[in-house]
Amino acid sequence: MNQSKRYTITAALPYTNGPVHIGHLAGVYVPADIYTRYLRLKQKDVIYICGSDEHGVPITLRAKKEGVTPQQIVDKYHAIIKKSFQEFGISFDNYSRTSAEIHHKTASEFFKKLYDDGKFIEETSEQFYDKEENQFLADRFIIGTCPKCGFEESYGDQCESCGTSHNATDLIKPKSAITGNTPSLKETKHWYLPLDKYETWLREWIVVGHKNDWKPNVLGQVKSWLDDGLRPRAVTRDLDWGIPVPVKDAEGKVLYVWFDAPIGYISSTKEWAKRENKNWEPYWKDKDTKLIHFIGKDNIVFHAIIFPAMLKAEGSYI
Ligand SMILES: [Zn+2]
Numbered sequence: 001m002n003q004s005k006r007y008t009i010t011a012a013l014p015y016t017n018g019p020v021h022i023g024h025l026a027g028v029y030v031p032a033d034i035y036t037r038y039l040r041l042k043q044k045d046v047i048y049i050c051g052s053d054e055h056g057v058p059i060t061l062r063a064k065k066e067g068v069t070p071q072q073i074v075d076k077y078h079a080i081i082k083k084s085f086q087e088f089g090i091s092f093d094n095y096s097r098t099s100a101e102i103h104h105k106t107a108s109e110f111f112k113k114l115y116d117d118g119k120f121i122e123e124t125s126e127q128f129y130d131k132e133e134n135q136f137l138a139d140r141f142i143i144g145t146c147p148k149c150g151f152e153e154s155y156g157d158q159c160e161s162c163g164t165s166h167n168a169t170d171l172i173k174p175k176s177a178i179t180g181n182t183p184s185l186k187e188t189k190h191w192y193l194p195l196d197k198y199e200t201w202l203r204e205w206i207v208v209g210h211k212n213d214w215k216p217n218v219l220g221q222v223k224s225w226l227d228d229g230l231r232p233r234a235v236t237r238d239l240d241w242g243i244p245v246p247v248k249d250a251e252g253k254v255l256y257v258w259f260d261a262p263i264g265y266i267s268s269t270k271e272w273a274k275r276e277n278k279n280w281e282p283y284w285k286d287k288d289t290k291l292i293h294f295i296g297k298d299n300i301v302f303h304a305i306i307f308p309a310m311l312k313a314e315g316s317y318i
Contacts, residue, residue, distance in 0.1 A: 004288060004289065004290035005045065005286070005288035005289065006044070006045035006046065006047075006282065006283060006286070006288065006289045006290075007039055007044055007045065007046040007047070007289070007290050007292065008046075008047055008049065008265075008269065008283045008284065008289055008290070008291045008292070009032055009035065009036050009039075009046060009047065009048045009049065009292050009294070010032075010048075010049045010050065010265045010291075010292070010293050010294065011028050011029050011032040011048070011049075011050045011092075011294045011295075012028050012050075012293075012294065012295045012296060012299055013050060013051050013052060013053035013098070013261055013264050013265075014050075014052060014053065014081050015052075015053045015056070015058070015059075016052045016053065016054045016059065016073065016074045016077035016078050016081065016097075017058050017059050017062045017073060017077060018077060019077065019080050019081060019084065020081050020084050020085070024296075025088060025090075027296055028294050028295065028296060029050075029085065029088075029090050029294075030090070031294060032048065032294035033048070033089075033090050033091055035292075035294075036048040036091065037091065047093045047094070047269065047272060047283060048091060048092050048093050049092065049093060049094055049265055049268045049269050049272065050085075050092050050094070050095050050096075050268065051094070051095055051096035051097050051098065051100075051103075051264050051265075051267075051268045052074065052077070052078040052081060052082070052095075052096075052097040052098065052099075053098055053257070053261045053264065054074040054078065054097055054098045054099045055098055055099075055241060055242040055243065055254070055255075055257040055260060055261070056139075056241075056242070056257030057138060057139045057140040057141055057237075057239065057257075058140055059073050059074060059241065060239070060240075060241045061140060061141070061177065061178075064178065070241045071099070074097070074099055078097050078099075082095055093272050094268050094269070094271055094272035094275075095268070096264065096267060096268035096271050098260060098261060098264045098267075100267065100271070102267050102270055102271050102274075103243075103260075103263070103264055103267035103268075104243050105267075106263055106266055106267040106270060107243050107255060107259075107260040107263040107264075107267070108243055108244075108246045108255075109246075110263050110266075110310075110314060111235070111243075111245065111246055111255060111259070112246050112247070113314055114193075114310075114313050114314060115191070115246075115247055117313075117315075119193070119194075119313045120191040120192060120193060120194075120235070121191070121192040121193075121194055121232055122189060122190075122191055122192075123189070123190060123191075123192055123232075124187055124188065124189045124190075125187070125188065125190070126169070126185040126186065126187055126188075127168070127169070127185070127186060127187075127188050127238065128141075128142050128156070128168055128169070128174060128176075128183035128184070128185060128186075129183055129184050129185065129186035130176040130178060130179055130181060130183050131181075131184060132176075132179050132181055133176070133178050133179060135178070135238075136186070136188060136237075136238030136239075137156065137168065137176055137177070137178075137183050138156065138157075138168070138237045138238060138239060139155060139156045139157040139168070139237070140155045140156065140157070140177060141156065141176065141177050141178060142155070142156035142168045142171065142174050142175070142176065142177060142183065143155060143156070143171075143174070143175055143177050144156075144168075144171030144172055144173050144174035144175060145171060145172035145173050146159040146161060146162060146164065146166075146171070146172075147166065147170050147171065147172055148162055148164045148166075149161055149162035149164070152173075154166075154171060156168030156171065156174075169185075188238055189249075189250075190234045190235075190236045190237075190253070191234070191235055191236050191245070192232035192233060192234050192235065193232065193233055193235050193259075193306075193309065193310065193313065194232040195230035195231060195232060195233055195305065195306070195309055196229065196230045196231060196232065198230070198308075198309040198312055198313070199226060199229070199230050201312060202222075202226060202230075202305060202308065202309065203226050205308070206219070206222055206223075206226075206304065207219070207222075207223060207226070217297070218300055218304060221300055221301075221304075222300070222304045222305065225301065225305060230305070233306065234256060235255065235256050235259040236250070236253050236254065236255060236256055236259075237253065237254055237255075237256050237257075238252055238253055239252075239253070239254045240252065240254070241254065242254030242255055242257065242260065243255045243260050258302055258306065259310070261302075262302065262303070262306075262307040262310070263310075266280075266284060269283050269284065284317055284318065285316055285317055285318060286318065287318055289318055291318060
């Protein structure tokens with residue numbers, strides 16, 4: 001392996017609808033901490049970056065259930081999680097949160113750059129809608145029978161029983177997770193990142209270029225996704241909690257939590273650099289920097305396929 005000039009180490013952003021538990025620490029934060037401390041002892045230029053992931057449907061559902069605002073939910077769990085990490089001695093160089101202004105600005109500008117460069121596909125489709133709540137039902141707002149395994153409580157985006165990811169409209173007997181009503185279909189416009197356009201580059205980068213750097217299970221999973229063929233993926237949602245889509249005629253739409261969350265690594269780096277009076281850019285844009293993600297296995301697709309495709313589309317990142 002080449003000698004790297006500097007290291008950017010990220011640990012998966014914990015989701016703020018509950019506390020962190022010992023499994024998270026053992027699986028992600030402690031190994032990343034050990035690796036970072038090792039590099040520091042070797043006098044390497046290294047930063048260890050993390051923060052709270054505070055958008056997405058589960059937080060809004062939890063807020064509804066508890067009769068509070070989503071902001072109150074994330075404020076509560078961000079404080080609990082941050083304190084747990086401190087007390088456990090996890091030595092982040094920065095721990096931020098995706099509700100921070102610097103993150104909203106960074107994610108918003110990232111989307112706008114891709115939009116202006118024509119990297120998205122704009123598409124109108126029919127999505128489930130709850131008339132009683134006047135709300136579109138994305139992802140976890142919808143529950144129904146999994147078309148693959150028959151599990152009756154499958155979510156709109158993924159079945160927790162068999163692990164298959166699907167579209168909400170694929171569910172059999174769908175119902176609203178808020179009211180229990182049978183939803184109707186309504187047209188809505190969204191922006192999609194055409195992952196299929198990055199398939200050749202991803203294959204070259206992962207399967208050829210970095211063949212020996214990946215763990216066998218990661219390489220195997222990524223190869224099977226590439227072999228199945230990648231499809232365009234929506235990067236926006238009809239939701240009132242998150243980062244507003246920064247283009248015209250996008251009222252009531254926010255960035256998909258899985259689009260904004262990995263950008264949280266970048267905004268957390270910016271926050272660190274500002275405080276330390278450093279330049280953040282070499283940590284993300286210099287070819288002599290090694291970027292290392294510590295994640296759980298549920299997050300492989302986002303870190304090995306989607307985030308790299310986003311960075312490639314933006315154009316100035318390693
Ligand atoms: Zn299933």
